Amino acid sequence: MPVFGSSSPPLPVILLTDFGVADPFVGQVKGVLMRLFPKVRFVDLFHDIPPFAIKSGAWMLERCLPHMPSPAIWLGIVDPGVGGGRRGLVVQSGGSYFIGPDNGLLTPILNRHDARVLSLDTLGDAETVSPTFHGRDLFAPAAAHLLQGRSVSDLGTPLIDPPMLLADPGWRKAGHGAWGTEVLFVDHYGNLVTALPGEELRKRPVKGWLDGIPCGGIVTTFASVPVGAPALVVGGFGTVEVVVNQGNAANHFKRGLGAEVMIRVEEG
Incomplete structure (x- = not known):
């Protein structure tokens, strides 16, 4: 993993969200990443997934993945259950990392034979993490952690219960x-x-x-x-x-x- 200050360029961060562009949500996520890792490179794949449309987000991820740089760090944020009982996930596959909610959004990656899945549970605390904005306060810092060359194992623990998968391909x-x-x-x-x-x-x-x-x-x-x-x-x-x-x-x-x-x- 390239680290800050090394001669190799850092992995690009690919953003796929339902935030739209009329609000400051995308800017805040990118701002956190730039503050924690100033040399970050972004690919704004798409921010207009229909609100709360998890299946559309998973489909877009699967269909765009072959055309994106690899390895990379993906931030997938279509998260209608934010702050509830759903877990945050970090999935390692094919040299890339995929960070997002455990709600079926990451199904195309979770179905891969080499997927290594961890529950994101070691960053932030109740005082610093907004219960309604995990994209900014949990997922973006997790991506910065990886950009800094730190181990994915430090982000969480392997899942015991299986992650949520979308059963209906549409x-x-x-x-x-x-x-x-x-x-x-x-x-x-x-x-x-x-x-x-x-x-x-x-x-x-x-x-x-x-x-x-x-x-x-x-x-x-x-x-x-x-x-x-x-x-x-x-x-x-x-x-x-x-x-x-x-x-x-x-x-x-x-x-x-x-x-x-x-x-x-x-x-x-």
């Missing part, structure tokens, strides 16, 4: 040549991004229904259909998306997070 097979899935993310363009991996389709021609409303067939690119027409594409996340060419599918269909999408192979 999609299912609904019969031969059919799938059911849900919208887990609505991007800036209004594309309705589902949980269904594109490889499930195996390049077969399919059509989709969004909450029972026809939403087009599968195409390779947005420009494969006329401007204003809906379609299905396998987007940059590698999952099926409901889109409108040069339009906003969320507005077009008046649907968003959690909407159900049924997809079936075309007959004939």
